[in-house]
Amino acid sequence: CHDHKFDPVPTSDYYALAGIFKSTQVMLSFRVDSKWNARALGPASLEQRLSQLEGTIDRLDRILVLGNQQQMSPELRKSYSDELQAARTAYRAIPKAMAVNDGTGADLEIFLRGNHLTRGPRVPRRFPRIAAGFSQPPLAGPGSGRLELARWVGSDRNPLSARVLVNRIWQGHFGHGLVRSPDNFGHLGQRPDNQPLLDWLSLRFVADGWSIKQLHRRIMNSDAYRMSSIAEAGTRRKAGLSDPDNRLLWKMNRRRMHAEVLRDSLLALSGQLDETMGGQPIDARAFDNLSSKPRSTFGFDEPRRSVYLPVLRSAIYEVFQAFDFPDPAVPSGRRDETTVAPQALFLMNGQLVTGATRAMAVALQAEPTDADRLARAYHLVLGRPPRQDEQRAWRTFLAGFDEPLSAWQSVCRVLLSSNEFVYIQ
Numbered sequence: 001c002h003d004h005k006f007d008p009v010p011t012s013d014y015y016a017l018a019g020i021f022k023s024t025q026v027m028l029s030f031r032v033d034s035k036w037n038a039r040a041l042g043p044a045s046l047e048q049r050l051s052q053l054e055g056t057i058d059r060l061d062r063i064l065v066l067g068n069q070q071q072m073s074p075e076l077r078k079s080y081s082d083e084l085q086a087a088r089t090a091y092r093a094i095p096k097a098m099a100v101n102d103g104t105g106a107d108l109e110i111f112l113r114g115n116h117l118t119r120g121p122r123v124p125r126r127f128p129r130i131a132a133g134f135s136q137p138p139l140a141g142p143g144s145g146r147l148e149l150a151r152w153v154g155s156d157r158n159p160l161s162a163r164v165l166v167n168r169i170w171q172g173h174f175g176h177g178l179v180r181s182p183d184n185f186g187h188l189g190q191r192p193d194n195q196p197l198l199d200w201l202s203l204r205f206v207a208d209g210w211s212i213k214q215l216h217r218r219i220m221n222s223d224a225y226r227m228s229s230i231a232e233a234g235t236r237r238k239a240g241l242s243d244p245d246n247r248l249l250w251k252m253n254r255r256r257m258h259a260e261v262l263r264d265s266l267l268a269l270s271g272q273l274d275e276t277m278g279g280q281p282i283d284a285r286a287f288d289n290l291s292s293k294p295r296s297t298f299g300f301d302e303p304r305r306s307v308y309l310p311v312l313r314s315a316i317y318e319v320f321q322a323f324d325f326p327d328p329a330v331p332s333g334r335r336d337e338t339t340v341a342p343q344a345l346f347l348m349n350g351q352l353v354t355g356a357t358r359a360m361a362v363a364l365q366a367e368p369t370d371a372d373r374l375a376r377a378y379h380l381v382l383g384r385p386p387r388q389d390e391q392r393a394w395r396t397f398l399a400g401f402d403e404p405l406s407a408w409q410s411v412c413r414v415l416l417s418s419n420e421f422v423y424i425q
Helices: 011-022 044-070 074-093 146-153 161-174 195-207 212-220 233-242 259-269 318-322 341-349 351-364 370-381 388-399 404-416
Strands: 108-111 119-123
Touching (some): 011 108, 259 318, 259 351, 351 370, 370 388
């Protein structure tokens, strides 16, 4: 209904972009979804394979129905049933995706002051001029323009796409992006801490074929990434005065593990983590009728990596809730990092932590002496040997227990609750 208050984005640019999506036909336009509204996409070979499998399934269904009437032998029935099951499995394995249709291309009229009854001039479909330039021609042709928009977003002519993505990847590794307002590159956003570095990484990213894997490799092989978060005293005094926020990265930022990393680490330390790659995350039937089930039956106990867990807006996993998992109902450019009591309570009494410490305590019993068990526990959790003062304190602590397994479970719980474990140095 008005021009952007701070950035040079006029009302006409909003309607020019909206016209692209207005010309797109989605399934929401149908009150009842039916097979007649579906259109097959993909190569002819895939369509032929689908047709063959559908024919096989239909044929075997008919054979088994007739077999019930004609008393088919158990051996033959089992053979047909196995073949039917294999055909259904192959049919389900073929990937499917929701798609849209290109409707008739149509430009929109500006609604003056946002009033749909007061129409202004018609605006041709085009990309935002602040990024695509003021000399760009309007989109022509019968299509909606979605394909042209997608190609422009992913092209080297777009000044923002590569920079925004590079900034997000950098933020994931360092805790802060080169632009510290990751979801605002406009006038109200912050200026880059290192503009030449952001531009160079963006150019290399595009030159590498937009390879995110290569971008990760380039960042993680850099001197900046491999620095310690504990700087020498002299460096700390000098750099702390000129760059107290560490914007120029004279040391690595100290970061707390994300909730997903913390969960995976607990499962890995206890030997329970399922490292299977790909496939279905968990049994989808565990999420049927969520409102009538207790939270413990939602399937979060699956030992697969957290990246495979579903994100349910109405039922966020308790580990994620405690450790600042972003609200899935709203866009979030950067995670908050809070320090609150429920985090400490979870690390002391949480079901996941209790299970992990129990499994670790059992595994430590394979070591011959208490000193070996302590060294093994420190190596697993903290990646270093225990100091002399720590060894003395733990010897005194262990002497007060009659039950060794309970004692070592307490040792593991203390180590897992320490800042040295939760924070990445």
